[in-house]
Amino acid sequence: MSLNTIDAPAASDIAELSVNGVVIDAQAIAAEAAHHAAGADVExxxxxxLAVRELLTQKAVEKGLLTAGAGLDDATIDHLLEADCPIPCPSEEECQRYHAANSQKFRSPDLVFARHILFALTENAxxxxVRARAEEAHRELARHPDRFEALAQTLSNCPSxxxxxxxxxxxxxxxxxxxxxxxxxxxxxxxxxxxxxSRYGFHIVVVERRIAGVALPFEAVRELIQRYLSEHVRHKSIQQYLTLLASGAELTGITLEVRPGFLLQ
Incomplete structure (x- = not known):
């Protein structure tokens, strides 16, 4: 579970980091930084x-979900959120409304049945x-389409x-x-x-058949929509919860401002 989803304005000469009087030392910050090496501002x-984790730890101890000094784990975070941030399940009506408003998202895929002959690009070709050979074969097939399979077997650089x-x-x-x-x-x-x-070379392509995707009925995507809406509501609820924790905390060494978006992923 990622907790590094609260935004903080840049600060210069930041020294001690503390959350409600609990100091997070430089060694802990350095250890945590190893998990954020790909970011633009590792520190x-x-x-x-660490600040968000400490906020959640303190709240878990306050709720009796964690003993003082114990490490915070994902299970405890989940229990804390269940207790303080219950997530409502989307109703059938809400799911149906979402389906009606986003029907273009719920379609079976378009299908194409095709054959090709690949003239591959290589360092020695x-x-x-390569293009000239492909164009010559294309002209022949335009005149004699029945020769496609035979030419594919003799000319194609693809296993197909x-x-x-x-x-x-x-x-x-x-x-x-x-x-x-x-x-x-x-x-x-x-x-x-x-x-x-393409990046592989030149293709001669025959499209044999097309099957257009069709809109999927609500019954076919009900569970998918319910999971999506549940997750969306969950993220919004967690965002509000962490905003509340941050606003009531005494912080030094960091200023927490919850940005729009999902805070826990």
């Missing part, structure tokens, strides 16, 4: 995480020569060539973006009118 991120170039059923996200754009951002059926250039 600041470490102080934020200049692009101009041994299956006549058959790629089977494709949906978005299963191929590289440039290839995906060529086959999905079009309604063309049959031999695509030009070569498709």
């Amino acid at each position: 600041r991120a470490a102080r934020l995480a 200049p692009m101009t020569k 060539g041994q299956a006549g170039g058959n790629l089977g059923q494709l949906s978005r996200g299963e191929s590289v973006p440039e290839f995906e754009a060529a086959i999905f951002d079009s309604t063309h059926i049959g031999l695509l009118p030009g070569l498709v250039k």
